[in-house]
Amino acid sequence: MKPISTVVEQMKPSGIRKFFDLASTMDDVISLGVGEPDFATPWHICQAAMQSLADGKTHYTANRGLLELREEIAKFHxxxxxxxxxxxxxxxxxxxxxxGIDISMRALLNPGDEVIVMDPNYVAYEPAVALAGGVCVPIVLTKENEFKLKPEDLQAAITDKTKAMIINFPSNPTGGVMTYDDYAKLVPIIKESxxxxxxxxxYAELSFDQKFASLAQFNxxxxxxIVINGFSKAFAxxxxxxxxIxxxxxxxxxxTKIHQYIIMSAPVTSQYAAIEALKNGYPDVxxxxxxxxxxxxxxxxxxNAMGLHTNMPHGTFYVFADIRKTGMDCETFCNELLEKEHVACIPGNAFGEHGEGFIRISYAYSLNHIKEACVRIQHFLESIHYQK
Known part of the structure; x- marks a missing residue:
């Protein structure tokens, strides 16, 4: 038997799923790992989906999706x-x-093209680049700069081989955001290159302290x-x-050429649910x-009171807590916290080499769960004699 793809063979399993799967085998675990809203999808959205089934709307749509949905997306944006x-x-x-990430990379890249990615970044970006034959070039984002992308770092990362860049603001895992003024400093570099x-x-709708901004606003x-968005986070x-896209x-x-061959069209029932979400679901958001x-x-x-300092995340539902003063690496910290206190968080290095020294904690969970998790984390820090 011939070997499987070397790209796939060398691909690391998701660090997020690793801790989620481990936590699922234990009792009394408070899992603050997976980034999924704890809210159920609003009922009126579910009803719209059920009505579409009752009406026999169970067939393929146009490759691009229902025109009515695309019109609502355009209006919303x-x-x-x-x-x-x-x-x-x-x-x-x-x-x-x-x-969206996957087929965008495949549409853009030729073998050997470079793609700039942030470090830390969401776990799916680098595999998508690799599977499309691209080469990742990281830019390190720092806590001291609120995990923003600086123009001088972008300029330094661009070479003759650079085809694209992937960004995610508000950011998973850091909660960092970019303002309109921040993006304005990048626009000349992007234009020239x-x-x-x-x-x-x-996470556009989960921007807390300032108005969401996008590079797509700059004509x-x-x-x-290429903007990627969806219904998972904002509409639960x-x-x-x-x-x-x-x-x-x-x-x-x-x-669309790639999408029509590998998918045909997105699930029609979900599309009718999404129409209702965009028309009447904003109060839920x-x-x-x-x-x-x-x-x-x-x-x-x-x-912060415990001494695990974190920047105030201005978007998403994650904090990226700094554990460097504990003297523990992030995987050891998360393993011992899970084993001793039954609290599951994600090691920062699951999101890139420079996530080391941090842990990602999701607050897409109830206040009671978060309060109890904090009690347990405090107890864990006391057990290792952590000095603030």
């Missing part, structure tokens, strides 16, 4: 984010944001920006597996965002 896309030629509905930017904006580089629809028409056409804000403030205050 214009009203909320000041982004403007043609629903007929510049929007593709995908099976989650993850498919001609690189594409794949901007994963799945001078709009044709170089993770299991529905529905996302979308916004891109300039020629790029969108290339992406606002309610959930307000609850995440309360949780964030509690968790950050408690962690």
């Amino acid at each position: 214009h009203e909320h984010y000041d982004q403007n896309y043609d629903p007929k030629t510049e929007i593709v509905v995908t099976v989650g944001g993850s498919e 001609g690189i594409y930017v794949v901007s994963d904006e799945i 001078e580089v709009r044709d170089q920006i 629809m993770t299991g529905w597996r529905l996302g979308y 916004l891109a300039d028409a020629p790029v969108s056409k290339a992406i 606002e309610m959930m965002r307000e609850e995440y804000l309360h949780r964030r403030n509690l968790l950050v205050n408690r962690l």
Whole structure:
């Protein structure tokens, strides 16, 4: 038997799933690992999906997705984010944001092309680049700079081989954000270099302290920006597996070619649910965002009081707590915390080499769970004689 792909063979298993799977084998575990809303999908959204089934709407849609859904996506992005896309030629509905990342890389890259990624970054980006034949070039984001991308670092990372960059703000795992002014400093570099930017904006609606901003708002580089978004985080629809890609028409056409062969079309029932979400679900989003804000403030205050300093995350539902003063590496810290106190967090190095010294804690869990987890973390720190 011939060997499987060497790219796949060399690919590391997800560090997120590793700790989630380990925690699932134990009793009385408070798992603050997986980034999934604890809210159920709002009932009116579920009802719309059920009605579509009752109406016999169980067939393939257009490759790009239902036109009605694409029109609602275009309307939503214009009203909320000041982004403007043609629903007929510049929007593709995908099976989650993850498919969006995958097929964007495959549409853009030739073998050996370089793709700039952030370190730390979401675990799916580097495998998507590798599977498309690309080469990752990391830019280190630092706590001291609030995990923002600095223009001088971008300029230094670009070479003649650079084809694209993947960014994710608000960021998983750091909670860092970029403002409109931050992006304005990057625009001349992006324009001059001609690189594409794949901007994963799945946490756009979970921006807390300032208005969400996007590179797609800058007309001078709009044709170089590919926006990935979806319904999982904002609308608590993770299991529905529905996302979308916004891109300039020629790029969108290339992406659609891949999508039509590997997927055909996204699940039709989920698409009807998403139409209802966009039409009538924004009050649900606002309610959930307000609850995440309360949780964030509690968790950050408690962690800082313990001496596990974390920047205030201005978006997402994660904190990236600094454990370096404990003298433990992040995997040892998470393993011992899970074993001794039954609290599951994710080691920072699951998100890149420079995530070492941090742990990612999700606050997409109830206040009671977060409070109890903080008590256990405090007890763990006392057991290792941690000095603040």
